[in-house]
Amino acid sequence: MRCAPFLSGRNAALFTDLYELKMAQAFLAEGMRESACFSLFFRRLPACRNYILACGVEDVLPYLESLRFSDEDIQYLASLGQFSDTFLAYLADFRFTGDVYAVPEGTPVFPQTPIIEVVAPVIEAQLIETWVMNQVHVQSVLASKAARVVEAAAGRPVLEFGARRIHGADGALKAARAGYIAGVAATSNVLAGRCYAIPVAGTMAHSYIQAHESEQQALRAFVREFPSTVLLVDTYDTLRGIDRVIELAKSLGADFNVQAVRIDSGDLAELAMAARRRLDDAGLQQVQIIASGGLDEQRITALLAQGAPIDGFGVGTAMGASVDAPTLDMAYKLVEYAGRGRLKLSTGKQTLPGQKQVFRQYTAGVAQQDVIGRWGERLPGMPLLQPVMLQGRRVGEEKPLPEVRSYAREMIESLPPTLRRLTQAPSTYPVALSDRLQGDQQAIMAKLRASH
């Protein structure tokens, strides 16, 4: 279900850069209505990423299917005094009628890999750039970060708590979705839970404890309402908080069903060890310890390396805003128009011409290299790009998110182990170009260089 309509791109026609509309008017005036191919890819991995988990295409498809300029949209554009009546009339009937090819959500991808290719009349393929990039960029960036946090937690559940400091409401919803695909167990964001049918988690904040006359009174009251809850213990003094949980257990006896305590500040490793000892000494082996508070994959790794007895992690800001690598130099570039491959020669910004396919080659179940070829080529390996929309209509149904999540897990587990480490891999994953693609690229560049 997509329950926040704008956020899946319905009624988002004006969510576009002004230049897309200017170019559209010029294309229209020139009668340039031939088919174009645009390719979405990224150029370089951030230093602290060994792969990117491609996500977000499912928020592109409803946008494309429903793309319409309303009367109000067109009135606004007219008010800018920059557009012709002919063009505004064209927009009133605008529909996306093209084809979209994409790697499945949850596929690890590398520099130059086409993540999405759009084949459509040039105006249509151009106009959609901003939304397509915005959605695939944010979800891929955040899923890639979440995959690292999940890796660090080494099987312990990661709970996503970032909504308050993720960039905007849409970003927060998409972070929950992308995180779930990457292996996060649950989100604190209730709307994300409803929109994406993913597990939600959360119990109490410090304010709840503080509003009571004493910590003991607060813990007791909360457990009365939610017997199998997680209790926050660090509001005043973490180990005194643990003692109060133990007192509560003694006084409730068989009615004590508290699932875990949460420690949100201080030296988490030391406090978790001391808390574990006190809980165990009190016979509360079943009470788990959840840690939170400024966590990321590096801090989680360090905590586990110190042997901290932590059973789950609440992770917020660092994951939800991917603070060490908040953006990716993702691009959406024209690679073909009117049947001819297209390139630009701008310094440091190479592109690969024409519609393409990516073949992932495996040995003994481990990915060895990707080969990018032209669409239609048959090369060894598993082809990654699949048609997801033809003539403006999606192909097949949206996959349930748990399936996407399992697929992502399999794909991550089939990567070379060095790529899954949290440090920079000693060598980058090999991505080669097919002979035909290389030949096409060289021929076009030679021709462009000769004429410019």
Place this chain on the structure above:
Amino acid sequence: MRCAPFLSGRNAALFTDLYELKMAQAFLAEGMRESACFSLFFRRLPACRNYILACGVEDVLPYLESLRFSDEDIQYLASLGQFSDTFLAYLADFRFTGDVYAVPEGTPVFPQTPIIEVVAPVIEAQLIETWVMNQVHVQSVLASKAARVVEAAAGRPVLEFGARRIHGADGALKAARAGYIAGVAATSNVLAGRCYAIPVAGTMAHSYIQAHESEQQALRAFVREFPSTVLLVDTYDTLRGIDRVIELAKSLGADFNVQAVRIDSGDLAELAMAARRRLDDAGLQQVQIIASGGLDEQRITALLAQGAPIDGFGVGTAMGASVDAPTLDMAYKLVEYAGRGRLKLSTGKQTLPGQKQVFRQYTAGVAQQDVIGRWGERLPGMPLLQPVMLQGRRVGEEKPLPEVRSYAREMIESLPPTLRRLTQAPSTYPVALSDRLQGDQQAIMAKLRASH
């Protein structure tokens, strides 16, 4: 106008962390309905910021005014099997009835300064935390970054081009709004232009040039449609691109009205100088030069320091995702309940008790220090917090954005000059606590320490 309804918080009741609802149920069950005060502030400045420009409260007020749990929302919550019927019935009638005090949007603020204080029955003040923080956090982070870019551009217009790589659709809209408040001249985001009535800008991408058989043909066709446009010249070879603009000027004669050229790659300083010489030699002194491509405040400073003859800057990703400081350790903390100041003692997470006011003290028009006092205290200086909502209804009308922008400019210009520099200020801006506030804080801490 707020034209993307969800994005100003209408129908966003479920955009909350699950724990807010759990605490609400517990408060309700305990009959804890007294008034609370929560304070929104941040704890530390990122190393690369000397102040934060507070923004976003205008997206909090419509959320609060319209906050309702729909039948579908309540059905979803019921389906989680964690909430009581009493609580779900309570939510069906839930309204926000509290008071909100805020510093005006565009106010530079410092660590510990209350940006917003909410006084409301504790359940209400608690439930709104996630949306309030999400909106004020993202807009304050992005406005603060944009203010630096505007500072670096030293009077030259900055155009915001970030929508494709800002985190999500809401983030992109809010970035445009926050940027405009911080002094950005225009956004490329058409929907932001419509929602916020701010200027939009943009002309052409490389794809437009590439789709044509030659660069010359593309430039000529575009100028026919948009005579006073900006032409992109770096698709193949920047200086050859400039030559083609000059050819176009010669062939069009008096009809040539091109406003500027845009250079998006390569050594921008060197290319801008060479382009300026060629344009001037051709008598095209009026054609301006716009630079773009991976720019931020540091690169803009470096370009201008090299004497690059650049008349305006297109800035995207680095500004729109605030990549050097993408988050702020903003918090929304209970500071009073049932008439008593509240604190927590968690390591490194100090709070200031009770409802407060901030007094900014000036000498000769330059801000010297802020003094945080209790609400109701009269101290020297300009009080920053104002009531913006009383009993659930906003006080006064929303200010037009150009007014907010002028206010922000004045407030920035009245800061000590070292804070406006792009490097870390030699000393932080002084923020003091009034005697009464200090006394209250110490008394509460002593009491808490005694009882814990």
